[in-house]
Amino acid sequence: MTPTIGARIFHKEFPPITRHRLALYCGASGDHNPIHVDLDFAKKAGFPDVFTHGMLVMAYLGQALTDAVPPPRLRTFSTRFVAITQLGARLTCEGHVAELVERNGERCAKLALTTKDENGDVKLSGEAVIAL
Amino acid sequence: MVDQSAVGREFTPVTAHVEPGRLRFFLDTLGENNPLYRDAKAASGAGYAAPPVPPTYLFCLEMMDATVPFEFLTALNIDLARVLHGEQRFDYHAPVMIGDTLTFRPRVTSVAEKKGGAMTLVVVETAVTNQNGVHVADVSRTVVIRNPRPS
Numbered sequence: 001m002t003p004t005i006g007a008r009i010f011h012k013e014f015p016p017i018t019r020h021r022l023a024l025y026c027g028a029s030g031d032h033n034p035i036h037v038d039l040d041f042a043k044k045a046g047f048p049d050v051f052t053h054g055m056l057v058m059a060y061l062g063q064a065l066t067d068a069v070p071p072p073r074l075r076t077f078s079t080r081f082v083a084i085t086q087l088g089a090r091l092t093c094e095g096h097v098a099e100l101v102e103r104n105g106e107r108c109a110k111l112a113l114t115t116k117d118e119n120g121d122v123k124l125s126g127e128a129v130i131a132l
Numbered sequence: 133m134v135d136q137s138a139v140g141r142e143f144t145p146v147t148a149h150v151e152p153g154r155l156r157f158f159l160d161t162l163g164e165n166n167p168l169y170r171d172a173k174a175a176s177g178a179g180y181a182a183p184p185v186p187p188t189y190l191f192c193l194e195m196m197d198a199t200v201p202f203e204f205l206t207a208l209n210i211d212l213a214r215v216l217h218g219e220q221r222f223d224y225h226a227p228v229m230i231g232d233t234l235t236f237r238p239r240v241t242s243v244a245e246k247k248g249g250a251m252t253l254v255v256v257e258t259a260v261t262n263q264n265g266v267h268v269a270d271v272s273r274t275v276v277i278r279n280p281r282p283s
Binding site for chain 2: 014015021024025027028029030031032033034035041044045053054055056058059060062063065066067070071072074075076077078079080081084
């Protein structure tokens with residue numbers, strides 16, 4: 001099956017980011033950077049509050065992606081962390097077909113990925129290459 | 133401040149185990165309910181010998197099992213409080229699943245100053261191999277250092 005350029009492959013919404021979620025992710029991911037869980041540390045570093053691990057947001061995007069695309073077809077997955085994701089953010093992840101490409105002799109689709117908050121502000125902008 | 137002399141620096145290889153309990157904690161934290169990641173039967177139906185890891189989990193495995201957390205930051209004298217994650221990339225070459233033992237070999241591939249020295253971008257690329265010597269993935273992380281203003 002050949003996907004249509006511009007077709008939306010997935011759209012998934014996630015619950016609001018809580019302090020509890022950040023604490024759990026700190027343990028579950030091995031990323032113990034205090035800036036995401038320790039308000040005193042975050043303030044000292046010049047931030048008004050703790051903020052979401054970029055990799056938690058990317059994990060949500062990856063979850064939305066592999067709901068739609070079987071993981072064995074995933075070739076590359078990359079993101080740019082465009083802006084800090086604040087506490088309480090309700091994230092929506094989307095993926096669209098950007099172009100069809102051949103990669104190492106394999107027919108692939110390049111997907112354009114975004115994660116936005118409830119105000120429509122882009123938090124992550126990314127790309128995935130999937131085998132067709 | 134980090135400069136070009138850091139390019140090529142390598143850090144202690146990390147050996148990490150894909151353990152089912154730790155993986156389940158990660159899945160629960162993210163509300164990830166895809167049976168492929170949790171159920172051996174679903175995984176086997178998709179052609180895996182055991183449940184595979186989600187797409188970003190390689191990043192976590194390296195951090196969880198590193199004997200020196202944030203080694204590349206301390207080795208390059210970078211203050212953790214000044215670091216933001218700029219970009220992240222994964223190139224997948226072969227499946228990674230529960231039971232695997234992986235080796236991560238990180239090295240600095242690029243250092244670039246931005247905004248007149250206000251920020252420095254450091255790229256660390258990490259080749260990942262499994263217990264059979266198979267090159268399963270390449271992981272690339274770009275960190276942004278917010279440099280202190282010269283006084």
